[in-house]
Amino acid sequence: MTDLTPREIVSELDRFIIGQKDAKRAVAVALRNRWRRKQLGDDLREEVYPKNILMIGPTGVGKTEISRRLAKLARAPFIKVEATKYTEVGYVGRDVEQIIRDLVDAAQVMVREGMRDEVRAKAHSAAEERVIEALAGEGAREQTREMFRRKLRSGELDDTMIELEVADTSTPMGGFEIPGQPGMGGGMMNLGDLFGKAFGQRRVRRRMTVAASYDLLIEEEADKLLDAEMVTKEALRAVEQNGIVFIDEIDKVAARQDVRGGDVSREGVQRDLLPLIEGTTVSTKYGPVKTDHILFIASGAFHIAKPSDLLPELQGRLPIRVNLRPLTEADFVRILTETDNALTRQYSALMATEEVQVSFTEDGIAALAKIAADVNQTVENIGARRLYTVMERVFEELSFTAPDRGGEAVVVDAAFVETNLGELTRSADLSRYVL
Ligand SMILES: Nc1ncnc2c1ncn2[C@@H]1O[C@H](COP(=O)(O)OP(=O)(O)OP(=O)(O)O)[C@@H](O)[C@H]1O
Numbered sequence: 001m002t003d004l005t006p007r008e009i010v011s012e013l014d015r016f017i018i019g020q021k022d023a024k025r026a027v028a029v030a031l032r033n034r035w036r037r038k039q040l041g042d043d044l045r046e047e048v049y050p051k052n053i054l055m056i057g058p059t060g061v062g063k064t065e066i067s068r069r070l071a072k073l074a075r076a077p078f079i080k081v082e083a084t085k086y087t088e089v090g091y092v093g094r095d096v097e098q099i100i101r102d103l104v105d106a107a108q109v110m111v112r113e114g115m116r117d118e119v120r121a122k123a124h125s126a127a128e129e130r131v132i133e134a135l136a137g138e139g140a141r142e143q144t145r146e147m148f149r150r151k152l153r154s155g156e157l158d159d160t161m162i163e164l165e166v167a168d169t170s171t172p173m174g175g176f177e178i179p180g181q182p183g184m185g186g187g188m189m190n191l192g193d194l195f196g197k198a199f200g201q202r203r204v205r206r207r208m209t210v211a212a213s214y215d216l217l218i219e220e221e222a223d224k225l226l227d228a229e230m231v232t233k234e235a236l237r238a239v240e241q242n243g244i245v246f247i248d249e250i251d252k253v254a255a256r257q258d259v260r261g262g263d264v265s266r267e268g269v270q271r272d273l274l275p276l277i278e279g280t281t282v283s284t285k286y287g288p289v290k291t292d293h294i295l296f297i298a299s300g301a302f303h304i305a306k307p308s309d310l311l312p313e314l315q316g317r318l319p320i321r322v323n324l325r326p327l328t329e330a331d332f333v334r335i336l337t338e339t340d341n342a343l344t345r346q347y348s349a350l351m352a353t354e355e356v357q358v359s360f361t362e363d364g365i366a367a368l369a370k371i372a373a374d375v376n377q378t379v380e381n382i383g384a385r386r387l388y389t390v391m392e393r394v395f396e397e398l399s400f401t402a403p404d405r406g407g408e409a410v411v412v413d414a415a416f417v418e419t420n421l422g423e424l425t426r427s428a429d430l431s432r433y434v435l
Pocket residue numbers: 016017018019020058059060061062063064065066248249299327335339383384385
């Protein structure tokens with residue numbers, strides 16, 4: 001949960017998303033409302049429901065990005081689903097409740113990652129205390145302990161041998177890697193640990209250096225703190241209180257009744273989604289989840305269908321409407337240069353790993369933005385996504401040859417862009433396939 005003000009939230013979003021002020025403000029207020037709700041007394045708090053949002057705008061203009069960044073900022077569990085998925089052939093009451101189950105899974109990963117960092121610091125100090133006890137002896141005076149603590153932190157005692165009682169991890173099966181868990185005892189977890197836990201841990205005394213004891217102890221201490229049950233409980237709480245569900249292409253299931261060939265299953269999808277948004281209890285393998293306070297952000301282009309074509313109940317549940325505007329050539333220039341994760345920054349950093357120094361001139365950026373905007377106009381408007389294909393193409397040659405060009409400096413100016421892209425952009429047929 002974040003206590004950032006709406007203004008601060010918008011300014012954080014500004015680091016990654018250009019323009020779209022209204023949408024940023026709407027999500028910032030939605031997030032702040034959660035914080036406000038938490039300040040309320042118990043009885044009133046239960047009465048306050050989130051004001052869900054309907055984002056209206058063409059593809060690739062930042063709808064998902066704003067929502068995803070918001071979730072990250074709030075450390076909120078987040079999931080994106082396509083409403084149309086539920087109209088596909090084979091949809092026989094496809095379980096929209098699965099959305100909530102998937103959200104719980106996402107929350108588990110998020111919570112565990114967060115806890116691991118927290119736990120690491122705590123585990124470190126718990127490990128330190130155990131080493132000090134081994135050095136100073138049980139029941140040593142605080143002064144003595146403090147002296148050892150100082151020496152320990154300065155590394156003076158690294159080679160000192162100590163004897164510690166640790167979990168017996170000797171097992172014929174050895175250890176196995178847990179991917180994505182570096183830094184916790186070198187990413188190794190011993191099967192003995194698992195079985196030891198289940199069957200009552202055997203303890204053994206072992207001699208080792210202070211330096212070597214650390215990894216072992218931190219692993220033991222972290223294990224104690226990272227309790228699976230606690231992770232699950234926290235994940236369920238995070239989903240209920242902070243979860244964000246992003247439903248894309250809601251306009252595609254909003255066909256009007258009188259439209260010929262309008263698919264009946266579309267209204268079905270809206271009917272299925274309704275209880276989730278209105279608040280229901282979904283059972284998951286970890287326990288029941290109440291959806292009442294989950295924030296729903298629905299989005300769509302609404303080129304043909306209009307928000308008023310949605311079921312009235314659904315319209316009522318998506319009271320905040322924001323329009324996102326199509327991106328212009330000027331926006332592309334800013335997207336290429338101003339955001340923290342700007343593609344120009346990414347490509348420069350990638351090439352730097354090959355010792356090739358890439359820089360962009362103003363006219364180079366202008367040329368890239370113009371090409372993206374032109375192709376969007378002539379072929380199909382896919383918004384900022386066009387920048388990805390344009391950049392990939394302009395760098396194709398350099399990406400391939402970079403390992404042989406270490407030490408070179410490459411300037412991406414208008415001429416460079418013309419050399420690598422000029423031909424393509426002059427033919428709508430070609431750019432349809434390549435850009
Ligand atoms: N206004 C913007 N500023 C910076 N980057 C943007 C902006 N709009 C889109 N992008 C980038 O373009 C890509 C696609 O954007 P996004 O996923 O938000 O599209 P969308 O509007 O949700 O479209 P769709 O409804 O088709 O999913 C993302 O990588 C995003 O970073």
